[in-house]
Amino acid sequence: MCLNDENIVILYRYEIEGLKPEDLLGFFEKWPNPPNPDKRLALLKNSEHVLIAFDDNNGKVVGFINAITDKTLSAYIPLLEVLPEYRKRGIGGELVKRMIGILNDLYMIDICCDDELAVYYEKFGFRKVAGMVYRNYDKV
Template sequence: MIYKNELDGISADMLKGFFVDWPNPPNPETHLKLLKNSSKVIIAMDRMSNQVVGFITAISDGVLSAYIPLLEVLPAYKNKGIGKELVHRMLKELDDIYMIDLCCDDDLVPYYDKIGMMQTNGMILRNYNRQSGS
């Protein structure tokens, strides 16, 4: 597995199969755009297939706060430590930031708890008719 924190050489064709179970997922071109527009991004690539198999993004003011909106690993690559490695690498990238927030489903709370994050309350608003990003 190769981990990169830049997108040089990454094309939309290398981003197929993500956003599993989303009713209206972004297409690979929109996915590439959201990666490019993130403050920080780390991708996991399978060195044999040269495909992106996982990614994590962060949005930050670069001073006090950062938010991790997306972490995903392709289904065939889950339970191999890729997601955990992506989170650890992103937290290292954000080491100089005071607050790092993310939202997750209840079943993922133990996952993030194991890496030292604390559960808190949060509020969200979703505009599902814009879920595809277009």
């Protein structure tokens, strides 16, 4: 799919009212065992903060970010996704900046990413640290 930048207007919404599982197809393309659409909707529903990017032309969900927190000191951003055909237009950056804005009263905002994406997140003020993760691959 080829998109003409000038025709794209992206709207950002802070809730998932009216969203259906099928609206969340097309994401997680690199995951070997991606969550199914019902789980995608559930994880957004159960997150403390979500931000959804829509294409105003067709109402399509083109990106999202979520966050969970302890409401005291810490927040974690588990997922940031933009549909492949909508990438490199600043949508991911806008989602990150807006989520930082939401979480900015907290002491720590953490995100895990592949090495290659560290430079991307540094642009928004994140810095690289060592981290450890534990995964139950059969629980996706």
